[in-house]
Amino acid sequence: MAGSTTEERTPRGERRQESSGPPPVRRLGRRHLRVIVVLAIALAFAGSGAFWLLYGSDLVRAEKVSVSGTRILTPAQVREAADVPLGEPLISVDTDAIASRLSRKLPRIDTVDVDRSWPHGIALKVTERTPVLLVQKGGKFIEVDDEGVRFATVSRAPKGVPALELAVSRTGSAAPSLRRFGEERLVREAVRVARAVPAAVAQTTRSVKVRSYDAISLELKDGRTVDWGSGEQGAAKGRTLTALMKAAPGARHFDVSVPTAPASSGS
Structure with missing residues (x-):
């Protein structure tokens, strides 16, 4: 009896199927490859278009400069010092270089934010220094900010800003203070005192006098005086003075150099 064939050994109702054509996975891989090539070509065209738009087109070039935040300076002064390269592609304008020029040419500027304002503008947001003390030199006044920076010379004293008197002797008992700290450090100590003075007292302060690092005093507009000492413990000294x-209220002289042991005199 002849043996059973392969077809006969196959379960009833099932027949072995012969494969025809390439596997589905291979066809899918070719399809993905075509999609990737098309996308790459599209991205290349889009990239070249964006490059042309940013660097070659007249649609996004620097054409105007806006200025905000000025108080003493004028917008025209800021624009001139900024020297923004008008007509250049906006993307290639060096904003850091503009900020550097402004700080160098206009010391009155404390900080400046330089931003691109698409599609045609450069925006300059300026913060000016505020004087807390004045140093008189000849008939003019040098403004000193809250960091001790001497940033501008003006012909008229700004209203409400006290004078700084450097009465430090280069000989005698005060000389070591000058040699140890230097004039600039003493100026910063005076600024530190001026910032710590209570607002009500600051409004009536005529001058801040520096004799040494730990001998700083105030002269008020009504002639009263305050021995403040050094710039240390400023907050405590301010509360004590108040x-x-x-x-x-009738005293003419106040001593808060040691805030835990204040004194007043001269009614």
């Missing part, structure tokens, strides 16, 4: 002035 309380002392309320407790002795």
Whole structure:
């Protein structure tokens, strides 16, 4: 009896199927390859278009400069010092270089933000330094900010800004203070004191006098004086001075150099 064939050994209702054509996976891989090539070509065209738009087109070039935040300076002064390269592609304008030029040419500027304002503008947001003390030199006044920076010379004293008097002797007992700290450090200590003075007292302060690092005093517009000492413990000295002035309203001299042991005199 002849043996069973392969077809007969196959379960009923099932027949072995012969493969025809390439595997589906291979066809899918070719399809993906075509998609990737098309996308790459599209991206290349898009990239070249974006490059042309940013660097070659007249649609996004620097054409105007806006200025905000000025108080003493004028927008025209800021624009001139900024020297923005008008007509250049906006993307290639060096904003850091503009900020550097402004700080160098206009010391009155404390900080400046330089931003691109698409599609045609450069925006300059300026913050000017505020004087807290004045140094008189000849008939003019040098403005000193809250960091001790001497940033501008003006012909008229700004209203409400006290004078700085450097009465430091280069000989005698005060000389070591000058040699140790230097004039600039003493100026910064005076600024530190001026910032710590209570607002009500600051409004009536005529001058801040520096004799040495730890011998700084205030002269008020009505002739009263305050021994402040060094710039240390400024907040405590300010609170003590306010309380002392309320407790002795007729006094002419106040000493808060040691805030835990204040004194007043000269009613």
